[in-house]
Amino acid sequence: MKDKIMHGLKSIGIPRLTIITLLIVIYIAAYVLKLDVAQLFSDNLVRMGMNGVLVLAMVPGILAGTGLNFGLPLGVICGIIGGLISIELNLTGLFGFVVAIVASIPLSVITGYYYGKLLNRVKGSEMMVGTYVGFSVVSLMCIAWLVLPFKSDAIRWPIGEGLRTTIALTDYYDKVLNDFMKFRVAGIDVPTGLLLFFFFMCFIVFLFLKSKTGLAMIATGSNNKFAKASGINVDKSRMIATVISTILGAIGILVYAQSYGFFQLYTAPLMMGFAAVAAILLGGASAHNAKIFHVIFGVFIFQGLLLAALPVANVIFPQGNLSEIMRVVVQYGIILYALTKAGGGQ
């Protein structure tokens, strides 16, 4: 029994254990400090649904062996373009949101296809290449945002050139998912639509992983040579994974934006991949293995930590931005930990 517990603890890993403990301590501290714990928890649920799909986008890449998809900004940009198209057409409410998703999918399929093609050529360095492809495209898109011919007043600056840095969704599809069938229980607001959508996406990915294509993908990731020997087209599997990851990135940012209330253009998507990677790793995934559970659990604790730490830290240490520092340390610390665990060895 004792061995079993020790083994369980070891497989969770000390960093994760520390962070889970930290989250519990922060929630207890919030209660002791008489902060509104119920409110905190509702916000935690919102944040979980808001970021969930972006984190889900990590699953196909990890399983297919392309590693942590630091190229997530590619999908994010496709999603933003889809969203802008929907605003440009002056569509509102749930319909506008759906059109945004539909518009972003062909874009992300094309982007994902070429990104996948690239990743197939750079096997072994996918993470590094992905990071810098993401960075390059984000900075190239900065130029594009200045010159793209969108006409809507909500998108363009009223004077001057180019698109706004933040685009408000108030008149379009702000919180369409969050407010869908929202209810309140024991002081906790439950964003039903948002959570349903997130779980629905998780379920779709889960179904996909059980399909023939999905199983081939997992086989590719777990043993390249074995997969090849059993007649699986390795490159194609990796490609499909990358395309799906990019689509999920696009949908993810749309879900994020409708909850946040804004689209953020220019350099905002630059570091988005890292937060998503950190969340799934915190949930228990590694560079080679991920489950849907890791997504749900990871995004809950990571976002919960970021959210709850802010008011608690502000009460205990009014000076300094301790919670932001903690975000940086936790986010990159867990990625670093996963990299050393995955490390090549000799």
Added chain:
Amino acid sequence: MKTKTRDLLTKNIVTIVFVILCILGIIASQQPLPFIFKELLTRVGRNTFLVLALIIPVIAGMGLNFGITIGAMAAQIVMIFAISYGATGFGGFMLCMVLSTPIAALFGYLTGVVLNKTIGQEMITSMILGFFANGLYQLLFLFLVGTVLPIGNEMYLIPGGVGVVNTIDLKGNLMYALDDLWSLKVPTVLIIAGAICTALLVWMQMKNKATQTKDQKKASYARIGMGLSLLVVGLVLNFTTNMYRFFDVPMITALFIILIAVFNIAIFKTKMGHDFRTVGQDKHIAHVSGVNVEKRRVLSIVISTVLAAWGQIIFLQNLGTLNTYGSHVQISTFAIAALLIGGASVTKATVGQAVLGVILFHTLFIVSPMAGKNLFGNAQVGEYFRTFIAYGVIGLSLGLHAWKTFAAQQRKDKIDLE
């Protein structure tokens, strides 16, 4: 001959593209050449040292060391405390150099240990490590200074007494501490450099005359010609009316850069340098032939980190403002982009490539805002363009390198199968 030219072109394609881009940029920016030259002179003096810090890890097979950010942090930690306790002038500058060495060495050691655990993924690890270290750096300066750690002068604290202010003005303490020690005008420098180079090359030619092949002889005469032309250009500039006569070259900074360049070349003539090279080429063979691979890898990162710290101090004394939470952030991206533009790759880098890269990259940096304004009516376009160039060139050469390695691996697998 034709294939030779084509080889030369394909091998140096990145550099050639950037030479063309720079020329087009200069034309589009419509800036006067002396202005560009003066800016470039400043930027070369400011940045070259940092770029040179990258070379040894590349040769040792660790790839591009994104962890030089951590060296820069070590430098800034020392500088901020030293300034608050009243360090000024050249003495203060040297104090910073000396004090930052052990700290940077320690950081470099820790980086090296982590990188030894992630063989094959050193670059992404060193980059993430840089981000992670930045979190700890912020913890130090936003939170610990003023609560746990004392600082020499309250003036550098955020009102409220905890955390260090955003920007620290180096005017009156460390600004130009090195640059202003001794400077000469551009023509004088050209004449001196031209004379020394020519004399040195002629002497070498005399010495090697007997053993030379025809090609070597040609190359040697070409080099002497270049030395002479430096001298001639210097003389012409000196005795005609032009703007260049008024530009200063910070001689001691130049000397520091030359010393490090010589160090980077000389180290590969020693046993240690050979070990670096062997480790870089094949870790297994290195291990078999008795080289302690892990130790050598750590050492290469330690050297790189210490050089980066020194480089950052030189960079900041020229810039004149220390942005507590920002000065170090982009260091690795820009230094690495510059090195790659000069023609280096993940596995090969030389001092010459570093210098050439700095010149090209910073020319582009100087002209792109104005070029963007003239071409697109918006200076922002140019600014985003140069960021794109920095990220793009890194992405491109990482991609090309990974592609080549992967293709070679596949070919090897095929041969093994057969």
